[in-house]
Amino acid sequence: MVVDCALRVALAPHEPGQLSLLVTDDVTVRQLNREYRGLDEVTDVLSFSTSHPGHWEGQVEAPEENYLKPGAPEGSGELPFVLPPDELPMLGDVVISYTQAQRQAQARKESLSKEVALLIIHGVLHLVGYDHVEPDETAVMQAKEQAALSLVFSGQLSAVSPIPPGSGGAES
Numbered sequence: 001m002v003v004d005c006a007l008r009v010a011l012a013p014h015e016p017g018q019l020s021l022l023v024t025d026d027v028t029v030r031q032l033n034r035e036y037r038g039l040d041e042v043t044d045v046l047s048f049s050t051s052h053p054g055h056w057e058g059q060v061e062a063p064e065e066n067y068l069k070p071g072a073p074e075g076s077g078e079l080p081f082v083l084p085p086d087e088l089p090m091l092g093d094v095v096i097s098y099t100q101a102q103r104q105a106q107a108r109k110e111s112l113s114k115e116v117a118l119l120i121i122h123g124v125l126h127l128v129g130y131d132h133v134e135p136d137e138t139a140v141m142q143a144k145e146q147a148a149l150s151l152v153f154s155g156q157l158s159a160v161s162p163i164p165p166g167s168g169g170a171e172s
Contacts, residue, residue: 047126094123
């Protein structure tokens with residue numbers, strides 16, 4: 001339900017897409033953060049988009065082999081991201097540290113379910129290109145997060161037209 005709400009807010013109407021979601025521990029998130037962002041630290045959520053590169057923050061240059069390039073031409077040295085023709089387009093992967101979510105929920109005096117929902121939504125928005133580097137980007141992204149959280153927690157999901165099967169809902 002949270003992923004569906006995030007996709008409803010993040011994508012254009014009837015735009016298809018699927019993603020994977022991993023809820024894991026600090027050790028795994030720290031390892032992925034170090035390998036793919038150059039930061040040897042725990043974070044709350046990581047997004048690995050198939051079409052929007054993230055920010056490398058490490059002290060050394062990002063290793064080129066860490067990135068898949070969708071539709072890369074054969075022989076270009078880039079790895080293509082290939083799906084069967086009847087599959088929904090893969091938006092990417094969202095990885096959440098459950099332990100970090102627990103700490104943040106406690107610090108914010110929020111429920112753990114709301115914190116995890118926010119992290120899922122935040123990660124999905126990154127998958128489709130939203131960011132928060134500049135103040136105007138932050139405002140847009142936070143508005144999208146609040147819209148999706150409202151759908152999740154207001155019980156108004158049924159008031160939003162359902163995503164027909166095979167046309168953009170979350171795949172597991």
